Every structure is written in C-alpha cells, then in structure tokens.
Amino acid sequence: MTARVFALYTSHVNVGGVESVYHLIARALLDRGWQVDVLTKAGGPIYQSHIPRGARAVTIGRAGIPSLLRYLASRKPDYLMSAKLDCNVELLACKALYHGKTRAVIRYDGVLDAYYIPGPVPKVRRAVGRFLMRCLLKEAHAAIAVSDGMAAAARKAFPHQGRRLHRLYNPIDTRRILELAREPCDHPWLASGGKGGVPVILHVGRLAREKDIPTLLRAFALARRERELRLVIVGIGPEEASLKREAQRLGIAESVCFAGYVENQYAYMARAQVFAMSSVAEGLGCVLQEAMVCSASIVSTDYTFGARELLAGGRYGVLVPMSDPGALAEGMLAALDRPIDPGALQARAMEFDLESHVDELLSILGEATG
Numbered sequence: 556m557t558a559r560v561f562a563l564y565t566s567h568v569n570v571g572g573v574e575s576v577y578h579l580i581a582r583a584l585l586d587r588g589w590q591v592d593v594l595t596k597a598g599g600p601i602y603q604s605h606i607p608r609g610a611r612a613v614t615i616g617r618a619g620i621p622s623l624l625r626y627l628a629s630r631k632p633d634y635l636m637s638a639k640l641d642c643n644v645e646l647l648a649c650k651a652l653y654h655g656k657t658r659a660v661i662r663y664d665g666v667l668d669a670y671y672i673p674g675p676v677p678k679v680r681r682a683v684g685r686f687l688m689r690c691l692l693k694e695a696h697a698a699i700a701v702s703d704g705m706a707a708a709a710r711k712a713f714p715h716q717g718r719r720l721h722r723l724y725n726p727i728d729t730r731r732i733l734e735l736a737r738e739p740c741d742h743p744w745l746a747s748g749g750k751g752g753v754p755v756i757l758h759v760g761r762l763a764r765e766k767d768i769p770t771l772l773r774a775f776a777l778a779r780r781e782r783e784l785r786l787v788i789v790g791i792g793p794e795e796a797s798l799k800r801e802a803q804r805l806g807i808a809e810s811v812c813f814a815g816y817v818e819n820q821y822a823y824m825a826r827a828q829v830f831a832m833s834s835v836a837e838g839l840g841c842v843l844q845e846a847m848v849c850s851a852s853i854v855s856t857d858y859t860f861g862a863r864e865l866l867a868g869g870r871y872g873v874l875v876p877m878s879d880p881g882a883l884a885e886g887m888l889a890a891l892d893r894p895i896d897p898g899a900l901q902a903r904a905m906e907f908d909l910e911s912h913v914d915e916l917l918s919i920l921g922e923a924t925g
Contacts, residue, residue, distance in 0.1 A: 560632035562592040564615070564623070566642050572760075572841045573638045573664050574605070576725045582607040583726075583913040592632060594623075623649045627657055634696075634920065636660040640684050647691035658696035660920065663709045664838040665765075688713050697919055699723050701839040704860030721919050724864075725841045726912030729905055732848040736825035744785050744812065745826040755785045756887055757827035757851070759820050759842050760834070762792030767856070767878060769801055771833035774883035776805040781888060786811045787827065789820050824849035829890045834858040835877045840865060847871060847904040850897030854886035871895060871903050 561584050563577045581591045591610040596617055606612050615622045623645055627635070635657050637646040643661040650659040692698075692713055698720045700706035706722045740746050744755050756775060760766045768788065775786045788798075788811065795813065802808045817823060824830060830846040832855035839861035846853055847865075853872030855862045856879075866872040873890050875882040917923070 558588055558590045560590045560592060560630065560634075562594055562613075562626075562630070562632040562635040564594040564635060564637040564642050564646060566596045566639055572725070572837075572839075573662075576664075576841060577638070578605050578607055579726055579728055579909050580913060580916070581610045582728075583909055585609045587913070592630065594626065594635075619645045620648055620652075624653055627653045627655060631655055632657050634658050634660055636662060636699075638662040638664045640665075640688070644684055644687045644691065647694045648687070650694040651691060658920070659694055660697045660699065661695050663698065663700040663705050665836065685712060692716060692719075695719055697721065699916070699919070701725050702861045702864050704864065705838050708860065723912065723915055723919070724907050725839050725844070726909040727841065727844045727848060727904065727907050728909045729848050729901075729907075732821050732845055735819050735821040736849045738819055738822050740819075740822040740826050742787065742812070742814065742823065744787060745823055753783050753785050754828040754891055755787055755826070756829045756831050757787050757789070757823055758831050758833070759789040759817075759824070759845075760832075762788075762790050762794040762798060764794065765834055765836040766792075766794075767833045767835045768794065768798050770856075770878050770880050770883060771831060772798065772801050772805055772807065772811070773880035774831075774833070774887065775811070776807050777880055777884035778887045779807060779810060781884075784810065784887075787814055787823065788812065789814045789817045789823060791816050821845065821849055824851050827851060828894075829854060829887055831883070831887060831890075832856060832858075832862065833883060834862075837861050843872070844904055844907050847900040850900050852890040852894040853900075854883065854890040856883065867903070871900060 563581060565573055565577060581593055584591050585607060592613050593606050593610050594613045594615050596615050627649060635646060637643050646659050698716055700709050700720060700722050701724060703722055706720060709720060758771055778784055799813060802811045824846050830851035830853050832843060834856055836859050843853060843855060843865045855872055855874060856877045857863055857874045858877055863874060866874060873886040875886040
C-alpha cells in the first residue's frame with residue numbers, strides 16, 4: 556500500500572523555532588511510515604541541510620497561493636500543516652479553492668497581529684490577515700495552539716473555532732539533545748565548561764525585534780558591574796549590525812560574542828552558567844525547553860506567550876518583566892547564585908518529548924497512533 560503523505564509548510568528560509576519543530580515532526584512521521592514533504596517559500600542552504608533524510612523538500616516560491624494550489628493538485632497530500640499567520644491564510648485560501656482530499660491543519664505559533672518582517676509592518680496588512688482568517692477558518696480540519704496563552708489569544712482573535720482548536724506544546728527530541736550536549740564545545744569561553752573561568756550568559760535565537768536583544772545587552776551591562784561575566788549570543792538575523800553597535804555603545808563589546816549560526820547549540824547550553832531569554836513575544840519558546848534538557852539555569856522575560864507555562868510560574872527558572880534591563884540583570888545574578896536542580900529541569904523537559912507529541916497530534920487528527 557502506498558504511504559500516505561503529510562506536508563509541512565512555513566515561510567522562513569533559516570532554521571528558527573518553527574522550522575526546528577517541523578523538522579522534528581517530519582523525522583518522527585517518517586519513522587512511522589508516512590511520506591513527508593517539507594514546503595518553504597525559499598529554502599536557504601542552512602534550512603535545506605536540516606531537512607530530515609527521506610523527506611521531500613519543495614520550494615513554493617514567493618507567489619504563495621498559486622504555487623501552493625499547483626502543489627496540492629499534483630501531490631494531493633493527506634494533510635498539509637502550516638505555521639505563521641501568512642502561511643495559514645494561504646493554506647486556508649487554497650483549501651477553499653481546491654476541493655481535493657487534503658485536510659488543512661493550521662498552527663498558531665506566534666503573535667497573531669504582527670508579521671515580524673524587517674521594517675514597519677503596515678496596520679492594514681495585519682487587519683487584512685486577521686479578516687481573512689476569520690472568513691476562512693471553516694476550511695481548517697484542525698487548529699493547533701502551542702501554548703494555553705496562545706490558544707486563548709486565538710479564540711479571542713478568531714472566534715467560532717470550537718473543538719477544532721487544540722493546545723499542543725511544541726516537541727523536543729530529548730535523547731538527541733543530550734547526545735549533542737555531550738559533544739566537545741569549540742568556543743574558548745565555554746570549552747572548559749566554565750570551571751574556574753568567567754561565568755557565561757548564553758542566548759540562542761534569531762536576531763530579530765521580537766527577541767528584544769537590546770534589553771539583554773543593557774541587562775548584561777548592568778550585571779557586569781556586579782561581577783565579571785561574559786555573554787555569548789548564538790543566532791543570525793536582520794538586527795545583527797545594530798546589536799553590535801549597541802554593544803559598542805554600552806562598552807561591553809569585548810565581553811560579548813556574537814557567535815552567528817552554530818551547528819550544535821546544545822554543547823553551548825550544557826556549558827553556560829545561565830541561559831537568558833529576553834523576548835517580548837513568542838508562541839511558546841522551544842529554546843527554553845532545550846535549555847532545560849541541558850540543565851542550564853534559566854532566566855526569562857515573562858513574554859507573550861509560553862515562558863510562564865514552561866517554567867511553571869518560576870519553579871524551573873527565574874521570570875522577570877519584559878523590556879526591563881534592571882530586572883533582567885537581577886534575574887541573571889539570581890540564576891547564577893541559585894541554580895535549579897538539573898534532575899528537576901530534565902524531568903520537566905521530558906514532558907515535551909517528541910514521540911508523545913506526535914502521538915497526540917495524530918490522535919487530534921483522528922489517526923491511529925499504534
């Protein structure tokens with residue numbers, strides 16, 4: 556019997572939180588006998604290198620709806636799951652025009668009223684996207700929100716979803732993360748695991764506005780007045796040049812390393828003294844789940860949405876207000892002085908294991924999981 560097809564659609568060309576989740580789900584579905592297509596508007600070399608072996612990479616292009624319609628007509632996947640507001644709108648519009656067997660599954664992964672592209676985001680574009688979602692939601696077979704807060708916001712923004720909306724936390728591959736965390740780390744500030752060296756604060760994430768890294772830099776400058784510290788920022792993105800200028804302005808450039816794209820971020824997480832998150836908006840914040848697997852002491856802003864849920868209100872990390880450098884600086888020092896038991900962090904992380912996630916996803920879709 557021919558294997559059934561599960562397609563995953565997103566817009567980014569680099570590997571961020573959504574893309575990493577998609578690649579995990581793709582690999583788990585492949586292991587269960589599904590054919591998997593990974594669709595993107597323009598997959599760059601880093602993105603392409605992370606697509607699991609056995610999955611079919613498909614470039615939709617910037618045309619969006621016309622190309623997606625051609626894909627649906629030719630491939631006829633059993634499911635097509637999209638992420639981010641723009642891709643969700645495109646998928647549902649295609650489903651309204653294409654009357655084949657494909658079931659549309661949309662994901663609420665991030666803030667619902669912004670697109671987070673470089674430069675100002677026109678209010679009219681946000682309004683049109685939300686209006687189209689309301690009109691097209693009837694085309695969705697299921698909707699997945701990655702946190703309780705995200706689910707509540709989705710219900711408010713797009714009423715009448717009923718039982719189609721489900722909360723399903725993003726998955727992590729705990730076994731693989733632990734394996735990679737044990738690999739050698741080539742960064743000179745982290746290679747010794749911090750033993751006897753200067754404590755290292757680590758941030759991992761796309762260098763974009765929603766991550767509010769300027770607040771992280773200002774907080775680090777304040778914390779560094781109290782003790783000698785170093786900051787490693789892993790990631791690439793449109794804000795890199797301005798962030799480097801801000802580090803220079805604050806007089807901390809020699810203690811801050813912009814490490815760029817790193818193949819194995821978990822080796823960094825396992826050796827840093829504190830993992831710091833300064834975001835103002837996330838759908839969940841997968842990187843916090845990963846840091847818990849690596850037993851990193853965590854400080855995070857209480858962003859919209861996810862940190863409070865993942866850290867259980869502060870039980871598994873320090874929560875601080877958003878956009879408050881002083882509070883984040885105090886949180887960094889508190890996380891250094893009062894680290895949480897590594898065993899408790901790893902036990903919490905196991906609650907988000909990949910196989911359980913895919914079991915629940917397939918169950919939501921009415922598929923057998925045995």
